[in-house]
Amino acid sequence: MNQAVLVKLAWEMCSSNQEWSILYRHRFGSCNSPTQRYFKSSIGPGIKSNWHTAMSNSIWLVGEGKSINFWLDNWLGTILVDSINIPDEVHPSLLAKVADFTHHYKWTIPKLIHDLFPQIASNITIIFITNKKD
Incomplete structure (x- = not known):
């Protein structure tokens, strides 16, 4: 998946109140940092690897x-x-x-x-x- 899309997904997961983002926050971690646990997911590892980029370039x-x-x-x-x-x-x-x-x-x-x-x-x-x- 394109890195820009994964960075956007990381930000949306942190900031959105849509049902999918609330579910993913509970499953993959809070806005402050992604969980260290492993969950089988097709997009979870991509979001996790781009988490720091999204958070460090956002306000x-x-x-x-x-x-x-x-x-x-x-x-x-x-x-x-x-x-x-x-x-x-x-x-x-x-x-x-x-x-x-x-x-x-x-x-x-x-x-x-x-x-x-x-x-x-x-x-x-x-x-x-x-x-x-x-």
Whole structure:
């Protein structure tokens, strides 16, 4: 299969709410990384081998923030866990969405992030929150 199609499928699998993408996310892995388990599939290995390409060249456009993981998705230009060096073993417990850090379309950045990472906090406040879907 064409590599461009596989990269597109990897992105669609991560970002779409269509039934096929939800099924494949449960079967092959979350948006953050594909599963390490093997499943017999004609397209699974192709998507898996192009996963990094799709994710490293993509950025979420923030709407209301309900679909975007605050820590693990690239919505700020870099992934926050990478920017602030959060250990890999903590990643599975980071479930907060961007919407969890907003109130009435305004940011509510935790004081700890603001104090320890002022540049990141500043970059966050530049992002405009809307009532549209991510």
